[in-house]
Amino acid sequence: METPKDQHSDFNEQVSSPSFTHSPVMVDEVLSYVSIAPKGLVVDVTVGLGGHSSAILESIEGSKLLGMDRDLRALEIAESRLSQQFAGRYRLALARFSDLTAEVNRLEGEDFIADGPRVSAVFADLGVSSMQFDDPERGFSIRSDGPLDMRMGPTTSNLTAGEIVNRASFDELVSLFQTQDEPHAKRIAGSIVRSRPIETTFQLAELVEKAVPFHFRKGHIHPATRIFQALRIEVNDEANELDSLLSQALDLVMPGGVIVVLSYHSGEDRVVKDRFLEASTGGCRCPKALGCVCGAISRGAVLTRGAKLPKKTETETNIRSRSARLRAFQISGGE
Ligand SMILES: C[S@@+](CC[C@H](N)C(=O)[O-])C[C@H]1O[C@@H](n2cnc3c(N)ncnc32)[C@H](O)[C@@H]1O
Incomplete structure (x- = not known):
């Protein structure tokens, strides 16, 4: 699959107001983890229709955000939503999870982050958006007839x-x-x-x-x-994309920073859980009674003991939230 060439394009072309709605899932819980990170760049690798990104920009004062998505249409909608309120505080990039480090490095020297692209948080809201799911032409839904497509990024794959x-x-x-x-x-x-x-x-x-x-x-x-x-x-090569995202995020996020992931099926959630656990132990398998003798180095702490689930009030009003599982990890160090 080729890497899109027009990342960080402005997405300023005229976009009619979004005709799709997508209620962001577990927003308060996401914010509660992202807000403990030190000051730096927040990367929302699934900017989608901009729901979580606008909540982050709104509630974390002075925050700067890089929003990534592999779907050009999603970026156009996110741009039309974010530009009204948060001009100068974000950049958008047409990119995949596996492009994360490259996309952050591309920001080097940009005015909008004066002290360089130091990543304080990486957030991912996995899966498809309602916009993608509800559009029969994208072919994701069993319940509406359309071509068998299912590409999240039809312009890039x-x-x-x-x-x-x-x-x-x-x-x-x-x-x-x-x-x-x-x-x-x-x-x-x-x-x-x-x-x-x-x-x-x-x-x-x-x-x-x-x-x-x-x-x-x-x-x-x-x-x-x-x-x-x-x-x-x-x-969408989702298993490899998630694996690459977690590896890159663990290397990229600054001391004290956080990685927050919302997943929607057990396979994804298991991968996130295992990777966070492994990062917290450094891969050590020494018997607890002996203490660690293998010299493994922990990279931080799992912040969510067991996945966090949405509140009942949310599952009653937002069907998509029903299968959501949130997990968060904090990189060691920092103040
Ligand atoms: C659940 S939606 C995000 C919705 C968003 N949080 C909001 O509030 O509007 C997931 C988005 O992630 C994007 N996505 C999924 N896998 C991706 C990948 N590997 N690389 C880049 N974007 C991806 C999809 O195109 C979709 O727009």
Whole structure:
């Protein structure tokens, strides 16, 4: 996948006022962690429609922010939202998680951060935004018909869900679906291979529904949910992106600074939990009773014992928050 060339472009082209809404999840909890970081640059690597970014800029006085997203349309909306209130306090970049360090380094010498790009916090709100999910043309939703696309960054990547569905071998499809613990991976993969070409989300959803045993068709989640999730994760290389994000953030954030991650499915949450735990122990596995004899060096402390969940009042009003899990880590050192 090529790296976009126009990062830090101004996104100042005329954008009609956002027609999509996206209520940012667990905003108070996110702010409570980001605000303990020392003064520096906050990087929101999932600026999306600018909900969390505007809350950070509004509530942390004098804060400066770099907002990244791989979706140009999201950046246009974020720009139209942030420019009205926070001009001069933020930059936006069309970039992926794996570009984090490069994007921060590109700010060197920019007036808007007088003392250099010292990163005080990295925040990530994983997954797709409502804008992406609700637009049938993006192909993320089982419930609206559209092309099998699922690219979060259609201007920066070529692989679509349709290409995987129509070109992958039976075995490749089975192992992809099994990454999401799909119990009927073989039946579904077989049905896909026999029915190709498959062009639309409705075609795929219907085919999966027919492929699973009858009593699985009427559960509270659609039988194609795991299949759509597996395809989306593959199309957007989400596992590698998250891994790269966490590695880079742990190296980049200044002493006393924080990394805050909101995830929405158990696979992602497990990765974040394990990486934070490993960073806090430095990878030490010495028996507790003996104390550490391996010389491992802790990189900081996990701030969230168990993932933090949204309040009931939030889950009642914001459906997307229901599966949210927040984890935070603080780099050691600082005042
Ligand atoms: C849940 S939305 C963020 C919503 C945002 N917090 C708000 O309040 O509006 C996630 C965003 O992250 C972006 N994204 C997901 N994975 C990414 C990646 N690897 N690199 C860059 N952006 C990514 C998506 O394009 C999407 O716009």
